Amino acid sequence: MKQYQLFKYICSLLVLGVFYSCSITKHIPEDERLYTGASITIESDSIIRNEAGLKSELETVLRPEPNSKFLGMHLGLYYYYKNQKENPGFINRWLYKQIGQEPVYQSDVETYEIEDLLLNRLENRGFFYSRATSAFTETENKASLNYTLTVPKPYRMASYKMDSMPVSIHETMKALVAESPFENGMRFDLNSMKLERQRLDKELKAKGYFNFNNSFLIFEADTNQYNNKSFDLFLKLKNEVPKKSLIPYKISKVNVYPNYEVSDSVSITPNRFNEKNYIQKETFFKPKYLDPFIVFHEGAYYNPDDSRNTARRLSTIGAYKYVNIQYKELDTLADDNLGLLEANIYLSPLNKRALKAELQVVTKSNSFAGPALTVTLSNRNLFGGGETFNITPKVGYEKQLGGGQNSGNSSLELGLQNELIFPRVLFPIKIKDNFFKYAIPKTKTSLSIDYLNRSDLYALLSGTALFGYSWDANKYVTHEINPISVSYTELLKTTPEFEDILNNDPFLRRSFEQQFIAGLTYGFTFNEMLNAQKKHQFFFNFTFDIAGNTISLFGKDQGAENPKTFLGFEYAQYAKADIDFHYHFNFGKEQVIAARLFGGYGLAYGNSDVIPFVKQYYSGGPYSVRAFNIRSLGPGTYNPDSDTTDGDFVFDKTGNIRLEANLEYRFPIVSFLKGAVFADAGNIWNSKENPIYNGKDKFGSDFISELGMGAGIGLRVDIQSFVIRFDLAAPFHDPALPKGERFNFDVGSPILNFAIGYPF
Known part of the structure; x- marks a missing residue:
């Protein structure tokens, strides 16, 4: 019955909200109108490609935003007006602080400023020499606004060319420009040029240009050769770009610190494995198990994607709190057109052991209620290969409440789970490390036993054994397969x-x-x-x-x-x-x-x-x-x-x-x-x-x-x-x-x- 009364109370609040929100018009000053928003009308003597997208972008500059509504009600505005009274009351003051909104009136709209912003956006999209006008539509106490944009034929690109560049970057940049998404006849678009600069910067970084920055690139448009609103687009470098920004870099050395401590200044002799230096006082993490998580190596060109992939893969091991990859430039006179980097991978381990407890209060539809306690003890990097061993005991007790004939019945559950996780594939046939490019699979094994005693029904004993793999194929896709899944259940008594x-x-x-x-x-x-x-x-x-x-x-x-x-x-x-x-x-x-x-x-x-x-x-x-x-x-x-x-x-x-x-x-x-x-x-x-x-x-x-x-x-x-x-x-x-x-x-x-x- 209490739940029914709560349901009726919430419905009554919604009805009152509709009634009260309709009364806001009497609070609007006589010389003002409530501003309800603006719309845009585009007039053009030519077909505009993706006019809906252009219109959506132009609408983002419309200011101010009108007062919001919820289910057609101006609740925020209503509680603003209520709060202006001499004694609004505690509840109205609290609601005003939470959802109240000051009214937006017709006089708050600066049409000339918005018209300038609209014209600026049109010029950025190639519609030069456009015009903008505005007009209000007014009723007794409300006003809406419409902006009319007269848009001429846009400027379109006739060709896209690369200007002269230094020898160290010329051929690389030439190949990238040839792969550009720009097409002859495309509309002048400032945002597309920004995206092109970002694309070029990303591609150059992937080819080793460690110090390059997209701000070094500029575009110049030349309309002198045409009289039909066409232009040639030229890609250029800014003046005085540092020389080191225009050469690719290779990784000359990879240093891995599997158990890094900031305070550690002791000189340690590196352990050389697979063309990497593993530096640790004692063998905290075996190099043969850690090495597959690192996707770059000595002699490879610098690539930020390899750094990100390596950091992500190392983080999935479950043994490290922080993963920090830093690059150090090395002074070299061997070749002015090639730079060298030293890659340092600093790994800060989590605590060797961890204890986690979880207390739950369980209530069920059959009137059973009671506490449940789960404790998990974790031992990380168990065998020096990133393994994690979890042991989880569980105890739960429930009692049936109420005055029915089954009142007083109880349920006791005891459980113990042992889980061992290997951050690699355990399989009879060796699988190449580069087969799983995004993440290395984990091998999971578990053994658990549970005892359940329901005093009114039965006592049940069950055991489960599991062996399987889980891995992320990419950012969104996960696979999990358990080729061995065995369970046994036995009724001990009924x-x-x-x-x-x-x-x-x-x-x-x-x-x-x-x-x-x-x-x-x-x-x-x-x-x-x-x-x-x-x-x-x-x-x-x-x-x-x-x-x-x-x-x-x-x-x-x-x-x-x-x-x-x-x-x-x-x-x-x-x-x-x-x-x-x-x-x-x-x-x-x-x-x-x-x-x-x-x-x-x-x-x-x-x-x-x-x-x-x-x-x-x-x-x-x-x-x-x-x-x-x-x-x-x-x-x-x-x-x-x-x-x-x-x-x-x-x-x-x-x-x-x-x-x-x-x-x-x-x-x-x-x-x-x-x-x-x-x-x-x-x-x-x-x-x-x-x-x-x-x-x-x-x-x-x-x-x-x-x-x-x-x-x-x-x-x-x-x-x-x-x-x-x-x-x-x-x-x-x-x-x-x-x-x-x-x-x-x-x-x-x-x-x-x-x-x-x-x-x-």
Whole structure:
């Protein structure tokens, strides 16, 4: 009931905001009009290529910006006027400080200054001798502005040539100019010339020109040969450019300090390995393991890309706090057209050992709540090759609260994980170091054991062993493959209540009997979310999990009606694939429209007729369809209140098919507080009917009408990417209800979700 009252309170605030924002007109002074913005009209006697792009650029100089709106309301302006009263009140003063805006009036607009800026931008784009006029459109208390730009035919390039240059750079520059994106007939464009200078500077640096700078280059346009608005463009060097800026540099020496300390001034004899000097008091990091991370060598031309790649690769080892690469110019008279550099790589290690503790308070939809403590002890550079060993014990205790018949039941979880990470490929066949150009893969091995005791149901012991690789193919793409993935689960004991559940759900019993899982997993991730400057961001993840195929070759036949075993264990055989797609549209200030699509399918075959319980899908919860509790949605149209004689027989709602879609609008409120409005849809199904669900769980052509749907509002505390999230959601389409009754926005029964991090 409290959640319903909160929902009604937020809606009433929005209604009051609309009412109050409409009352701002009475505060506008009689001799003023509220400025609502400006537009641009371009008039030209010729076709302008990419006129929309030109217009968008011109709009960036329009000043001042009108007062902002939120959902059509001038809330900032409203609280400014409220604050001008003699006693505005504490709440109005606080809201004014947070979102208040001073009014922008017609008299604040300096049209002549804006007209000059518009003409300047047009000249930078080749439209010389343009004209600009402006005119207001006025109503009783508002005014808008339109700038009319008369644009003549632009100047276009007839040729692009390089002027004379010193011998040390002439041939290199000539080849680069020949690769220029400039084309004859292109419009005069100052921004394109800036980009060309940056391109030339980048290409020259990559060819060893260590001291070159793009400010040394200038362009000159000559129109004397033409009378039809054409020009010749010449690339020149400025006068008195230092000679050392016009010669390439080679690396004559590479010094690597694997354990660098600033205070260390002791002379150390270098250890020579692969044409590099490794300087360390004692062997902190073995050169043969560190060397593949360094992509430049003695005798190579200087290239800043090699420096950046080397610094990035060294940072991924996980053993270093700082990576600092410095170049020192060497005096030489050997060849005036070639300079020499000494490269020094200073590596500052992290602490050998580290301890991290994490305390969580867990609350679940089944009324279980309690603390969980995880402690991770890390030992870095274990064998002198950048290895990291992590040992992570975990303990968690939950107790079921409330006054129901199961109140007082508890859950105890104990776990221990051992993980050893090698910053290189461990493989029987040697792989060339340059095969992975962006990053060297990591080899990960882990061994873990977990014990779970639910006092009302069962005690479960499980163990997992993993061997695999992960690597970044580029800035956005990550691969992870585990050719060896083995897990074993055993029910140590069961209660009579749980035995009743298993007896009534043979599918569930079979999923627990498949104790041994051995197979291969692969994951592919494309992630542009790391680039916060992109307007359109995409995320795509594909995972594939297949088990039982290899060991089926060695499986022991137990008879026609019995599954095969391996080393005395019944093993699972299945294939499972997931696709997860995210899209973010960033517009305005911290405003985002976020969308997500998820699809997953699992197929049991061969030795199995059902996927193991731990590999099945579920729906609902703070990272899924938020209007339904976790594991409470589906499968299909199943309703535990009407489709079974005893709802307690349903242990957990799971299936081998899952579809979900989410849409969310995120916006700033004040400081670190963010808001959201969202809608979710999804469900799970089985491809093969489970008798306990009375045939209502099977996936069919009518699956869209079986989606659980909900909508709600959210509040997020976002402090430097650490997000605490509260989402209040209510269902408006419940597939568990009969057809014709499913659409019902049940705002009286909202669900409050608490979670860490954004849902997608």
